[in-house]
Amino acid sequence: MMQILRTVAELRTRVRGWKEDGRQVGVVPTMGALHDGHLSLVRAAKRGCDRVIVTIFVNPKQFNNPADLEKYPRTEAADAALLAAEGVDILFAPGPDEVYPPGFATSVTVSGISDPLEGAMRPGHFEGVATVVAKLFGMTQANRAYFGQKDWQQLQVVKRMVADLNIPVEVVGAETVREGDGLAMSSRNVRLDALSRAQAPGLYRVMSKVAAAIRNGGDVAAALDQGRADLVQAGFAEVEYLDLRSAALLEPMTTLDQPARLLAAAWIGGVRLIDNIPV
The missing domain is CATH 3.30.1300.10 (Pantoate-beta-alanine ligase, C-terminal domain)
Structure with missing residues (x-):
């Protein structure tokens, strides 16, 4: 049965037990409002790992437009039902203070690859992405992390960060999932x-x-x-x-x-x- 956890301490206790038993752990980082694209990542993680964690956290640090952050859909109850049906082991849904506690003062910047395209149009976006993903990797201690190729630049930023910082996680990029008429799921x-x-x-x-x-x-x-x-x-x-x-x-x-x-x-x-x- 899927557990919903909200603190790093609870999460690490569970993951520590899995690791002691030799289990491979996969993580699918998301901001919720899940669709079939997300679920395809969950299924890939299920195929490649013994235990699967899905994270849901609407990360304020990657929104350069406050109105966009406010309008971002939040559907945790529906998301949890979808994930439980897929056999996910843990839904990790921390609050903002759990991710960015009082006094938080660190950010991760990936130079070069994060500068054009989305980086130019959304200043600070990839710094927010890299920071939260680095934290989620540290929190979950996952062996593999699954991202969609629709956010191609984000995928390359995460891969560069993992290589540069020697983070022990394999980053897996999965094909973009599209609607029948070709629209990329989002x-x-x-x-x-x-x-x-x-x-x-x-x-x-x-x-x-x-x-x-x-x-x-x-x-x-x-x-x-x-x-x-x-x-x-x-x-x-x-x-x-x-x-x-x-x-x-x-x-x-x-x-x-x-x-x-x-x-x-x-x-x-x-x-x-x-x-x-x-x-």
Whole structure:
């Protein structure tokens, strides 16, 4: 039966027992409002580990917009029911003071890879992500941690942090889970009104077209320019970025001469959507 724990002391007591029995522990860090994308990570963790912890914590340090933090969906009871049905061992749902107690004064910054794209559009975001993920790794003492590839830049930031700080956890990136019409699953999708939800799959559709053009030898700059115009035509109010970047270091690319990702962020119906695909 799944346990819901809220303190690090309780969590560590349970994990210590598992480790003494030689169990492999997996963790799926989330901010709740769970969907099938999250559950696919849980299932991957169940396949790869003996015990699975899912964390739910809406991390205030990774929101640069207070209104966005306030509007972020919080559905712990429904999330807990989903996780129990998946056979999760522990739901760790600490309060803000448990994660950031009075006097907390440390932050983790991953330079370089965190600077462009989301880092440029959301100042302080990746510092908040790296700090809370480092804490969750320390709290859970997990052997493996599971993240979705939809947040590609976040995945690379976490991998860089783990390598640089010698954190003993294997970071596993799982494929993006999509709706039948191609829209990447996201907790933010519930905020789309009916019209915006109908138009939102245009992001993946346009990105797929751009990626195909680049793979077929088309001029990268021209393909990206056309893609940005097509997104506006598809109903997106603002395109923050549509860029071709190297897959591992997220450096700008003008020719397809190494593994690459096409990454995008755009607004529709007052909701900010992000996505990425390999090229």
